[in-house]
Amino acid sequence: xxxxxAPQTSAVTNxxxxxxxxxxxxxxxxxxxxxxxxxxxxxxxxxxxxYIFQPGQFNMLYLPGYGESAISISSDPENxxxxxxxxxxxxxxxxxxxxxxxxxxxxxxxxxGTYWPLEQAxxxxxxxxxxxxxxxxxxxxxxxxxxxREEFGRVVLxxxxxxxxxxxxxxxxxxxxxxxxxxxITVDRGDESWKGQVGVVPILxxxxxxxxxxxxxxxxxxxxxxxxVVFEALARRVPSDQIFVSLERNMKCGLxxxxxxxxxxxxVCKDGPIFSFAQLEPYYNVEEL
Amino acid sequence: MPEPTLEIGSTYALxxxxxxQLIASLHSMGYQTVGPVVKGDAITYAPIQGLxxxxxxxxSEQDGGRxxxxxxxxxxxxxxxxxxxxWKQYFxxxxxxxxxxxxxxxxWRIEETPQSIPAYALxxxxxxxxxxxxxxxxxxxxxxxxxxxxxxxxxxxFILSVNCLHPCGTCFCDSMGTGPKADTGFDLNLTExxxxxxxxxxxxxxxxxxxxxPIQPASAFLIQNANRGIDEAxxxxxxxxxxxxxxxxxxxSNLEHPHWDVVAKRCISCTNCTQVCPTCFxxxxxxxxxxxxxQSKRVRVWDSCFNPDYSYIAGGNTRPNTRARYRQWxxxxxxxxxxxxxxxxxxxxxxxxxxxxxxxDITAEVAAxxxxxxx
Amino acid sequence: MNCDPEISAAxxxxxxxxxxxAMHFESMCGIASLKTVEAGEELFREGDKEDYLYIxxxxxxxxxxxxxxxxxxxxxxxxxxxxxxxxxVTPVVRQRTASARAVLPGRLVLLDAPxxxxxxxxxxxxxxxxxxxxxxxxxxxxxxxxxxxxxxxAHPGQEASNA
Numbered sequence: 001x002x003x004x005x006a007p008q009t010s011a012v013t014n015x016x017x018x019x020x021x022x023x024x025x026x027x028x029x030x031x032x033x034x035x036x037x038x039x040x041x042x043x044x045x046x047x048x049x050x051y052i053f054q055p056g057q058f059n060m061l062y063l064p065g066y067g068e069s070a071i072s073i074s075s076d077p078e079n080x081x082x083x084x085x086x087x088x089x090x091x092x093x094x095x096x097x098x099x100x101x102x103x104x105x106x107x108x109x110x111x112x113g114t115y116w117p118l119e120q121a122x123x124x125x126x127x128x129x130x131x132x133x134x135x136x137x138x139x140x141x142x143x144x145x146x147x148x149r150e151e152f153g154r155v156v157l158x159x160x161x162x163x164x165x166x167x168x169x170x171x172x173x174x175x176x177x178x179x180x181x182x183x184x185i186t187v188d189r190g191d192e193s194w195k196g197q198v199g200v201v202p203i204l205x206x207x208x209x210x211x212x213x214x215x216x217x218x219x220x221x222x223x224x225x226x227x228x229v230v231f232e233a234l235a236r237r238v239p240s241d242q243i244f245v246s247l248e249r250n251m252k253c254g255l256x257x258x259x260x261x262x263x264x265x266x267x268v269c270k271d272g273p274i275f276s277f278a279q280l281e282p283y284y285n286v287e288e289l
Numbered sequence: 290m291p292e293p294t295l296e297i298g299s300t301y302a303l304x305x306x307x308x309x310q311l312i313a314s315l316h317s318m319g320y321q322t323v324g325p326v327v328k329g330d331a332i333t334y335a336p337i338q339g340l341x342x343x344x345x346x347x348x349s350e351q352d353g354g355r356x357x358x359x360x361x362x363x364x365x366x367x368x369x370x371x372x373x374x375x376w377k378q379y380f381x382x383x384x385x386x387x388x389x390x391x392x393x394x395x396x397w398r399i400e401e402t403p404q405s406i407p408a409y410a411l412x413x414x415x416x417x418x419x420x421x422x423x424x425x426x427x428x429x430x431x432x433x434x435x436x437x438x439x440x441x442x443x444x445x446x447f448i449l450s451v452n453c454l455h456p457c458g459t460c461f462c463d464s465m466g467t468g469p470k471a472d473t474g475f476d477l478n479l480t481e482x483x484x485x486x487x488x489x490x491x492x493x494x495x496x497x498x499x500x501x502x503p504i505q506p507a508s509a510f511l512i513q514n515a516n517r518g519i520d521e522a523x524x525x526x527x528x529x530x531x532x533x534x535x536x537x538x539x540x541x542s543n544l545e546h547p548h549w550d551v552v553a554k555r556c557i558s559c560t561n562c563t564q565v566c567p568t569c570f571x572x573x574x575x576x577x578x579x580x581x582x583x584q585s586k587r588v589r590v591w592d593s594c595f596n597p598d599y600s601y602i603a604g605g606n607t608r609p610n611t612r613a614r615y616r617q618w619x620x621x622x623x624x625x626x627x628x629x630x631x632x633x634x635x636x637x638x639x640x641x642x643x644x645x646x647x648x649x650d651i652t653a654e655v656a657a658x659x660x661x662x663x664x
Numbered sequence: 665m666n667c668d669p670e671i672s673a674a675x676x677x678x679x680x681x682x683x684x685x686a687m688h689f690e691s692m693c694g695i696a697s698l699k700t701v702e703a704g705e706e707l708f709r710e711g712d713k714e715d716y717l718y719i720x721x722x723x724x725x726x727x728x729x730x731x732x733x734x735x736x737x738x739x740x741x742x743x744x745x746x747x748x749x750x751x752x753v754t755p756v757v758r759q760r761t762a763s764a765r766a767v768l769p770g771r772l773v774l775l776d777a778p779x780x781x782x783x784x785x786x787x788x789x790x791x792x793x794x795x796x797x798x799x800x801x802x803x804x805x806x807x808x809x810x811x812x813x814x815x816x817x818a819h820p821g822q823e824a825s826n827a
Contacts, residue, residue: 006308014434019399025443063724064390064397064585090603105396132817188812190738195767198741200811207743222816250602252400252574260599265628286544288613
């Protein structure tokens, strides 16, 4: 899907795969309470020019003294200049990232993991169902679709957040709509001024009409939300190999080596984070796997 | 008698006292020789200088949660099966520093932590342990990348394995197809007979080493003796794993088996099984900053799927109890491992049985699961 | 019984009324009326006596519950083709469990609730069809309410009341 216009340079050294590559914080953009996007540029010019990723992949961000955290890439895959990571300040590493300023330097390894099935979905309809911090890993795909709209059928984004102020990328919804992405937003708790929809994201999905055979369903967010979207998609007879989910697990390496992220036979960091439901089906209803 | 032409794959005979010349040759080639020694009433691995350091006359009694070193006074050097330690510590140390990041203005500079270690010659590697090393090779040395710490240590090592003629009560390498005889993957492989060691050459390095030794052609009698010993060892395995090509699929379709609850009641999540396992590879990484915040060491340590933090993510723990953790460990070892690395993660060494304080027996647990499968 | 063509056309556009017998359709048509609402207009208020079952044709209707000290909490929005005011048809509940007002200008079908209950009582075949559809409405409302209750976007450690 993303053609390599320059020889691909990855921020993973094959002989030193745990060694980070440094990048400067060029801009910090507040998105919602406790969530901001960090725009990074690699210090190494070759890497800055050649680094390439696919929508849905992630990097390991390293803050010396605190450690690493797996963060999905949320920027335009065809923008070679800046790489965006939308971060929720939730753990030890990310809370300390929140103290960094423009001009500070952060370690990056990546890109890691599988990506959204843009290639398979060409010519098909795409329904994206996401909520909360599940939107950032889908934004690269939205950029791609917006730039290559003709490659796809109907494209719908269903996005939910807890309250209106928790919504991310609010100034981009219009541009997505203009690019032909039907954008539907809902919040769990509306306030007086909120004119949009109130209700959990799966409601938006329940209301959708779709042609299951030619529809790809992509979902990312809290696992409970993913469950209800997947079950409804299956009930609508969307084939399980056209339903894709992105999972989150504890990760220390991104290489399928440290062991933490396993679910069933998979390393989520290497065989995921994006799986087709056909892959996950045998394990999906096993509790505490 | 003409000097035998040395060939990889050929077997020769070496009189026992000449073993020390072999060790001396390893030293002269720059290796530090490490092998089994008796320490604190158990077998452990430590530097050795010759036959005199080996546990001659010892054997061990091992059972679920039980280990006793027994001195019988027999003349053999390699009759005793391993203790809790495994060779994995030499290639994948329990704690290693990956690098140090030092502040330079607003930037950081990375310095690799130099790994000043000798080239190790591992002496007395059991076939099950040899298999474990090759399994860890698949984990740490991939086509696309390799782990530098493991690679440096592993590539410089010499492996002298020893076939196992006296398996103990918790051994089941025969069921896992990893022993009691080593087939490949060694530099030299020994079989200990009464007066001789049979020496099989497995590599160019092994060939070079043997070329200076007073070896003889191995007579048919000696080879027959060795083969008989190995055949008898197969019969004396203390445990049998109900292993089959269907085992991985069986386990992954029995993830909700009630027996997981039964094991969970006995398991205390102590992590012993993962620490003694020669193939368990999970690790954790953390930063160790200097007090002034100007430097930070990135450290890697052995982790265990039995640790509560192992599966923690913001918002909760995906494996919040012992049932989930034991199931993860067993199914990873015997089932998922095949998907991930094309081989079982169990070599049948029996350490997890011996060193489990609750005496939980992986072979018995699999048998119990198979007794009343849910699917 | 004669059926107003505008009402008939409106009902036919609603999936709820598809695959319903002609006789039943006519009965329903006889108790239906149409209503347009302005943004902000209130349809009913919590505690009101039940009068109508509503089906949204156009617009967006907010379902709200008043919480003393926190004001009106918007818990759900009904989109076109969705039913609100389900409690008007249930055998036991006899007052509004929430308030409803239009967020956007809209158009609705109103079914006279007492008459609908009466129709269902008199003709159990029709009653079964109505109650079955109603059960679906209540079940889906229950499902999404559960998900709201789980507060799935709450940050770890964040109090559920911090909304």
